[in-house]
Amino acid sequence: MNLFLRTKKRLSRFVNAFFKKRQSRIGIYGPPNAGKTTLSNRIVRDWTGDALGPVSQIPHETRRARRKEGITISNQNGNSVTIDIVDTPGVTTKIDYQEFIEYGMEKDDAIKRAREATEGVAEAMHWLREDIDGVIYMLDSTLDPFTQVNIMLVGIIESRNLPVLIVANKLDLPDANPSAIRKAFPQHPVIPLSGLEGNNMDELYDKMLEYFG
């Protein structure tokens, strides 16, 4: 290969590397305990066989954002998208360690969990401002969606013009009410599902292909 060709090849590789759109990072956001990690684990397991992190009924189980790179989701029509999934700590405006004591934790552990939880929320907000390209917003559909945190977070996501899918989770529970979530967020697609039981995941994957592809 002559010098000209070699230079040209090297240059084009450099240009490609420079301009190649990096994989979209899809953040799983929502209030504590909505089921973000349960769903993240299911998505990651469905397409790679791995898992992302531990799940707990005690809020603020996730206190560090966790990213799983290179998940390729595809459907029968041959469409596919490769993304990173970022499971984030549940967002809130208040944290009191007493809440963890009520779940039976020792005081020292509860204080430590609260401190880590505050760092986790700050980290989640930081990721949203800097590093997230699309959002799956998780809500527990047995709870009232009209909370200040939900209003604020969806507003923040919209102001960044990020594509967003809303998941009405815990559909397996008897008092699940996904229509309240639809009413609250008429401007976004709402996908009712159970991350725990895994029903209706196909609709989520189809919407992910459509919105994050």
Added chain:
Amino acid sequence: MIQGVQINLISGDRLDKMTTMEKIRLILDDVIEGNIVVLETGLTPDEQSKLIEVTMLEITPDGFSGIEMETYAPKRSSSMGGGFFAKLLGKKGSGTRMTVIGPANQMKTIKKDKDLISAWVSSR
């Protein structure tokens, strides 16, 4: 009933002249002291995002436990239902909503009743 709690009103004019961090410091310094802050014109989504972040850094065991906050559409709305919510979301980024912010451990509820904002504060 309001007991020994100060409510500080901050005008839109004053807010307009402040940077994001100046607003956040003003709010949090007040709220950490146990006061309630009413912003005439609210915060932009980006400012809200930073407010959450800085709030988290100020939380201490048995001390400050965070904020409670409520935003209101500029015009009085009769119900707290979907219309109210849609109006909030429809006005994204405008920063023209009145916002009430207070300490989480003291604010039981903050509600807007017609043109009057009332804050119910638990007497700890």
